Amino acid sequence: MQSPSQPSKPASSTLEVPAVSLVPRHVAVIMDGNGRWATARHLPRMAGHERGVAALRKIVQACGEQGVEALTVFAFSSENWRRPEEEVSFLMGLFLMALEREVKALKEAQVQLRVVGDLSAFSQKLRKAIDRAVSQTADNKGLVLSVAVNYGGRWDLLSAVQQLMTDHPELAQSPASITEDKLRPYLCLSDLPEPDLFIRTGGEQRVSNFMLWQLAYTELYFTDTLWPDFDEQALALAFDSYRTRERRFGRTSAQLTSKPVAC
Numbered sequence: 001m002q003s004p005s006q007p008s009k010p011a012s013s014t015l016e017v018p019a020v021s022l023v024p025r026h027v028a029v030i031m032d033g034n035g036r037w038a039t040a041r042h043l044p045r046m047a048g049h050e051r052g053v054a055a056l057r058k059i060v061q062a063c064g065e066q067g068v069e070a071l072t073v074f075a076f077s078s079e080n081w082r083r084p085e086e087e088v089s090f091l092m093g094l095f096l097m098a099l100e101r102e103v104k105a106l107k108e109a110q111v112q113l114r115v116v117g118d119l120s121a122f123s124q125k126l127r128k129a130i131d132r133a134v135s136q137t138a139d140n141k142g143l144v145l146s147v148a149v150n151y152g153g154r155w156d157l158l159s160a161v162q163q164l165m166t167d168h169p170e171l172a173q174s175p176a177s178i179t180e181d182k183l184r185p186y187l188c189l190s191d192l193p194e195p196d197l198f199i200r201t202g203g204e205q206r207v208s209n210f211m212l213w214q215l216a217y218t219e220l221y222f223t224d225t226l227w228p229d230f231d232e233q234a235l236a237l238a239f240d241s242y243r244t245r246e247r248r249f250g251r252t253s254a255q256l257t258s259k260p261v262a263c
């Protein structure tokens with residue numbers, strides 16, 4: 001149960017049993033397979049990333065129509081710097097272009113854009129474009145679209161601990177008093193429900209340092225479909241799979257059938 005004093009605080013899946021809905025409230029996506037999509041067509045990998053943006057546009061719209069509250073996508077991991085310089089700089093340019101080009105449509109669709117990750121590594125131009133797009137959509141009341149760039153789940157956890165200890169140095173004297181409730185507000189996207197559904201396209205079955213804390217009780221869905229081919233129908237299949245899942249949050253099946261939590 002949520003504390004009455006904090007009615008809007010999202011449930012922690014480890015401290016309480018969150019309400020479950022038929023449509024996932026929060027969907028997290030690893031958009032994998034752009035490079036292979038392009039290579040299969042004898043195109044440069046960059047063409048795959050361009051098609052990846054188009055696929056994302058469609059999925060944002062579909063999620064909004066389905067009543068999803070939050071969509072978080074992994075656009076560039078803290079490990080993606082290991083890619084060839086040419087591809088890294090192409091991705092940065094694409095991100096900049098997408099921010100400038102898509103903001104009008106995001107505003108019209110009432111999508112609130114957020115960008116999470118260590119932005120200190122980016123150029124001033126890119127950081128300014130991020131600030132502009134985020135502030136222009138900040139009052140939108142529809143889907144919350146979070147784009148994770150130069151993001152890593154371990155980075156998120158480490159930054160949260162560092163910030164907590166900076167704000168509350170007295171906790172070092174009593175480490176046992178460092179609780180989930182104290183740490184959670186410092187994590188990225190802590191004002192959103194934890195993801196109900198994680199989707200990874202492109203055939204790999206791993207989490208790749210994405211939302212390590214937040215995925216604690218998320219349902220995982222893997223598909224061989226490459227990200228540029230992931231469309232509304234593919235999303236519907238993922239949602240169908242999600243609806244078949246028994247979300248026990250540590251309880252037994254028998255407990256679920258005697259006291260349903262689905263709403």
Ligand code: FPP
Pocket residue numbers: 031032033034035036037049050052053056074075076077080094095098099147202227
């Ligand atoms: C993974 O495919 C994809 C990425 C590392 C980049 C994802 C970026 C986009 C979908 C477009 C940019 C997004 C925004 C928000 C502007 P991969 O390159 O690893 O593909 P592969 O596994 O087939 O090589």
